[in-house]
Amino acid sequence: MTSLPMTVRDPELPERVEIYEVGPRDGLQNEQNVVPVAVKAEFLDRLADAGLRTLEATSLVHPKWVPQLADAAELLQVLTRREGLDYPVLTPNERGLDRALSAGCDHVAVFASATETFAKRNLNRTLDEQFAMFEPTVTRAVREGLRVRAYVSMVFGDPWEGGVDPDQAAGVGARLMEMGCDQLSLGDTIGVATPAHVGAVLDACAARGVGVDRVAVHFHDTYGQALANTLAALRHGVTTVDASAGGLGGCPYAGSATGNLATEDLVWMLDGLGIAHGVDLAALVDTSVWMAGHLGRPSPSRVVTALTPE
Known part of the structure; x- marks a missing residue:
């Protein structure tokens, strides 16, 4: 079997895509067993060696809520952060920001x-009250010179409420961007989005002043739609895609959520489309096989699976 797809360039798609690797955080936070700090640090190093340039390292939440990432401070101490x-x-x-x-x-x-x-279940706030919780953190982070990304979960569907109006989701995103966030990641937390729905949400964001140049997409593959939805987002001009090495991840607060879009699957598609991304697929596959061994x-x-000899 060939190790690279045939490249057929589509001139209507972006020339380059930034892969926002979430495996070390979103991927590992849903594991039943805690992964040792040394393994997490090596995972980040291996991902960097594979060419990934944005690596979400961990989450500074209270250990009670995400015990798998309770070692965040230790990891940040031992991690070798590479220039660039x-x-x-x-x-x-604000405690996490501290x-x-x-x-x-x-x-x-x-x-x-x-x-x-989901706001009530995950944040213990109403939909409107959550903004009062985030505003001091975002404002202070921006004042301190930090970049702030805004994740919005349940953008395309909620296990308790069903489908989500695109304008409602876009409204939440727009309010976060108005606080000073520099990028909005639209999360399909339970993996129910389909391509036209993706386009509708992106159009709703644009109508509220949040253009595709400031938007990332974050798809889960519950129903096998993650790549199709990613392609739809690319056709709308999105150039930042969240993905998780090896397809790790889920959501500890949403039982139906399965793994994230696998970074390897995304890279294969981007290679076939002739879209630059800077990732060495073979090295990335080796890294995911290595991590699978630890898990x-x-x-x-x-x-x-396709590129790993039995």
Whole structure:
């Protein structure tokens, strides 16, 4: 079997895509067993060696909520941050921001909800109250010179509320961007989006003043739609795509959420489309096989499976 797809360039698609690697944070936070700090640090190093330039390192949340990432401060101490690479961390509140600043982080993220029910379940706030919670964190981070990413979860559907109106999701995103966030990541937390729905949400964001140059997409592959949805986003001009090495991940607060879009599957598609991304696929596959060994199960990535000898 060939190790690279045939390239057929589509001139209507972006020339380059930035892959925002979320495996070390979003991928590992859903593991039942805690991964040792040394393994996490090596995972980040291996991903960097593979050519990834944006590596979401960890989450500075209270260990009670995400015990798998309770070692965040230790990881940030031992991690060798390479020049030119970006190591964002999730900071849900001002206490998390304090820890991020102490660790020398210069890129943080907040995590909001597009729906009332998930806001209450995940943040213990109403849809409107969540903004009051985020505003001090975002304002201070911007004042301190940090870049702030805004994640919005349940953008395309919610397990309790069903489908989400694109304008409602876009409204949440727009309010976060107005606070000073520099990028908006639209999350299909339970993987129910389809391509036309993706286009509708992106159009709704643009109508509220958030153009595709400031938008990233974050798809889960619950129903096998992650790549199709990514392609739809690329056709709308999106150039930042979240992905997780080996397809690791899920959501600890949404039981139906399965793994993220696998970075290897994304890279294979981008290679076939002639879109530059800077990632060495073979090195990335080796990294995911290595991590799968530590986790004790095979990677769910189709490309990892196809390129790994039995």
